[in-house]
Amino acid sequence: MRPLWIVSALLCYSVITSAAQVIEMVSPYDTPPFVVDQKKEQGLVYDLASLLTVRSQGKYQFKVVVVPRVRLQKILQRSGVYVVPLVSPKWFGDGDEKKYLWTSALMEDENLVLSPRKRALEYESPASLQGKRTSIVLGHAVEPVQQLEKAGMVKAESTQSFNNSLRMLARGRIDFMVMGRIVAVYLIRDLGLEDQIYISDKTIERFDRKILVSPQSQKDLHKWLEGEIQRLRRSGEWKKYLRAELSLKNCDLAADPQFI
Template identity: 35%
Template sequence: MVMRLSYLFLLPALALALRLAHGAETVQLATYYEYVPWFVPGQPSAGLNARLAGKLNSLSGGRYHFESVYIPRRRLDVLLQNGKVAIVVPWVHPRFFDDPGRTRYLWTGALMNDESLVVSPRAAPLEYNGPDSLRGKRFGAPSGHRFPDLDPLIAAGEITRVDVPQIKNALQMIVSNRRLDFTIVDRSTLDALRNDAFMDPALLHVASRPRTASYERGILVPLDQPELYRFLQGAVDALRREHNWLAPHKRLPDKRAVTADK
């Protein structure tokens, strides 16, 4: 009996040893947000995506190794469609990936809540009253990002979309009073950018009505990864109980200059 009990206690350790012997499965934790608070170019350990990768690695017990990576949106769509790389996408909502019924992908619970805001120059402020209130305006948007509520008006030429490399570029153009009437920014990103040297919040106007109600940011998991999904769902539940893991860390200066005309 004693030997049997000792064997049972050793089973978890043996399982972990076997996992380590075979090597952890590498999973790309891919974000298409190349800006704070999600990702800091040139500083792979900074940003919420890298912090999440570290948390998931600690929780996985050697089973998975999550790598924080930036992948442009169009490239990310191709990788998800091909299914040849182990990849998951955090910080997203089903409507970002045309999956309102949650049938194309598996979706974890929320990592955090957010909301989408309409931001314009203080010198020419816009109030948002639905997509029609933006007719005739020039809209700065990161290349590859989708806006289902605005896309029909953009396709009809009633809103002029100006693609920019990052949301930071659009905000820079707005504070400089250059060529844009508005942009769409999530509150989490706007809060993270308020202390950047390029941006004077006094020159920005945030519409009193958000573009969206509060929404959840979770993790997209391909349908053919049910075991990985189960781990991630449990990890998200654990992180939700750790209330301060998303608290801002001291941010390092951005080493890469970004210009509005890049």
């Protein structure tokens, strides 16, 4: 059950959106904790949309649209006003942040190397994964793993969901998999696999999660979003949403993504 303060924010969201400019928040995520339940509009992406809508005081209404990554690439090629939440510039070939407009980071994340606890794998370099078996979730390929597969260093098996891949890993059917920490921590706890999956101390890569703003969007929208993120970082309000959604109240935050 959501805390009362989140429920109150959602009630405000429904009251003030009638005359606001609708901004599509296009999410390539369909998995927890980003999208927990599409019908009930639960998850970090929905929380972010409602939070920004409320804070705009009637100027904007952020409407979440969940799409596959293939469709997102097509959306990025068309003109229009939209934002893509909690993504990294390098995933879109925009490391220098000149192709799209970007906000500051809402959080930092990192790609973890997971392995069966009975065959714990300590990642040191790509050579550590040579000859190993892994799993790639359809539509959610991780670039470092794709590169290893193309180089013939690892063998990859496709699955339909992260849950399936984690269960395969826990049973020892694959040797390792790579997942972002925020998704891995949530799903491992949700599936009760804490005692069956080992997380390597060294990560493959770290990255920032930002908001992509379409080039056709008004500069006012980008400027407003950047200002709000700076204020959210200072106030700690976004951290409250993260803790509530990820159920991290009694956990060591140092072991989870950096909550900026």
